[in-house]
Amino acid sequence: MTLLRVRNLRVTFDTETGPVEAVRGVSFDLGRERLGIVGESGSGKTMTGRSMLRLIRPPGRIEADEMRFDGIDILAASETQMRALRGPRMAMVMQDPKYSLNPVMRVGAQLMEGLRQRDRVGRVEAHAKAVAALNAVQIRDPERVMEAYPHELSGGMGQRVMIAMMLIPNPDLLIADEPTSALDVTVQAEVLSILDALVRDRGMGLIFISHDLRLVARFCDRVLVMYKGRVVEEVAARDLLKARHPYTQGLLNCLPRIGGNRGPLPGLDRDAEWAR
């Protein structure tokens, strides 16, 4: 079943020096699966993710031949309709929890805010749901975390709180933009397994945006490789290491490996053809 259908997506920024196209004709379908979008900085992967929620600020513009989420035309939806979609049905986890949580509000209050305001849930029930959400992301002492302010949490803890917050309304689609890049390797693994379990148990669709090919290969079902605003290759994640496109191969080869030889790392010779 197709949850999200995107055809010929374009994101353009009008600047003093003329229009800059950040995304140039991206098309894909997403079912209830884990889709990875990889690419280097400036490849347009973040802009693609934000476009799904129409979170592009002027001077940026979104255009597409078609962009449907569960049958709803995202480009034609009113701002009220979009607000009803963002959160309850489509959620986004950003790279750094420090900037996504309100620094002067207790974690518990932030978790319950949506439930109380949007769903008119009573105080006791909202509290119980928030604790359950924190349990779901494997926070061991949810009551203490509920009472904490964001700055009192470690990076990994903050990111789990963010994921818990996004999951409370039980969305159909989760867009995770570099959710683990700010975390240490050992914590990274835990956060990924939490995300993985949630996708499997709840049957969510997941768009996982990352610059780390190896991470995406291990974690996703299908991968889009982006270069300069275009998708240059789409592969099944398990075949990523056997990818054919020279850009994907180049990205894989230029990484140092433990126990590898110490000669110069192979560079990535960019071909102007790839960007066409």
Next chain:
Amino acid sequence: MTLTEWLRDPNPASRLQSRMAQTYLSWLRLRRNKLAVIGLMITVALVLMAIFAPLLAPYDPISQNLQERLQPPLTAGHWLGTDDFGRDIWTRILYGSRITLYIVLLVILTAPVFGLLVGTVAGYFGGWVDQVLMRITDIFLAFPKLILALALVAVLGPGMVNAVLAIAITSWPPYARVARAETLTVRNSDYIAAVKLQGAGAMRVIWGHVMPMCLPSVIIRVTLDMAGVILTAAGLGFLGLGVQPPVPEWGLMISAGRKFLFEQWWVATMPGLAIFIVSLGFNLLGDGLRDVLDPRSAGR
């Protein structure tokens, strides 16, 4: 190669070219803000009026002509009317712009520079240097501006230079605060650490590396404060403690027109309008400069 191409060249060949290119980009950004352009035009107009006052003015600003006293606006030869000594108000406003500009320039050259110095030094060194400098700043901030200026003028004696001095002394503390706040955010950044590691002394770091980062917020603040400076100068003039008659100063002109405010309203209103327009111009310009110079929006 046209001038625009030269300015847009991604690989400038000299320091001058790269600085001009940055200025050009700032100008493009400022130009998008219509209100800021209006503010800039008002400011430029003020400067031109001041420079060319003798050419633009139809009469002498000081010599009296009692036969034509208190003519209303739009009478032949006096489109803004005349005052109680029969002097053309338009002429006096033109010459008054020189005084206004003179005061503004002198204040710009003293107060922000001093404030910047105090603020950056206090912020960079921290500790007791910060304590001492900022407590002095607090003392100055604790006085109402006009009262302190009045007290200073009372001690120094009335006159334009003393008025400027009084305004400058009362207006530097906010700049010191702004500069200190900016310095605190810059002080621990990697690029300051890097230049310290090169062996740079404190003065080099403050002058060459910290001050350029504080400058934009101080410039914005100065532009927004200019309206206040003009008003304070006018206020001192109005109270008879600034420029002395018969020199045409806008505040002094309002003060003189006060006596006929109800029957001959234009005598006080015209210089009042001039103050209003110029203050508005500086405010609009300052607001636009904030968008252009703010370090958070720059660099994109």
Next chain:
Amino acid sequence: MALIEIDTLSVTFDAGDRRVRAVQEVSLNVDAKASFGLVGESGSGKSTILRAICGLAPITGGQVRIGGEVVKSPRSKAFSAQVQMVFQDPYASLHPRHTIDRTLSEPLAIHGIGDTDARVMAALSDVGLPTSFRFRYPHQLSGGQRQRVAIARALMLKPQILLLDEPTSALDASVQAEVLNLLARLRDERGLTFLMVSHDLAVIDHMCDRVLVMQHGRAVEELSREALAGARMQTDYARSLFAASADRMLEG
């Protein structure tokens, strides 16, 4: 005698009401022309060691000796001609209102070295940047180009020792490869000594001969490159760090 000797170094900060013991009694030695790596998770104190060496963090216990001499506080100009640092974030380590030319000529001006034009041009081409970039501002450069400028700046005074604080972690994979290659080349050409911090074991393995694993401000285990590649760790923590980096192995 080792070029860098760190002897039971401790760094303690006063952060408001509590004392943060960032580094606790860490010792290590780096021979001349060798490369030494520090790994650990955030908050392990690895970057603080670099900052303590060059005077950006206070040494509250133990000693740091460079070439056998205990470092003086504040650091002398001679020290800055001997030890330089490259920072993690190339977006934060270059002055946003100075051209590349100004950034690179500043160290020359501080040390009263003449011949600025030729030296700046040479420094740019040494790090593989076109000399036409000379009068650009940092925001006109990409992350990798900025990091090259930062490396060029660190080498302006021809130091023996380069402290590298996660020099590639903010960069894309392909740019990381280019910058690592550049660092390796400069090390060989100029006989530099590296003390490098990273959270990426693969990067450390690629660049360094020895590595110290740190946790909570303490040294956990020192490993040779062979012991790292062969997974011959003695401590549980080092092993878990290695396991989390399994996808960075050669066959991965």
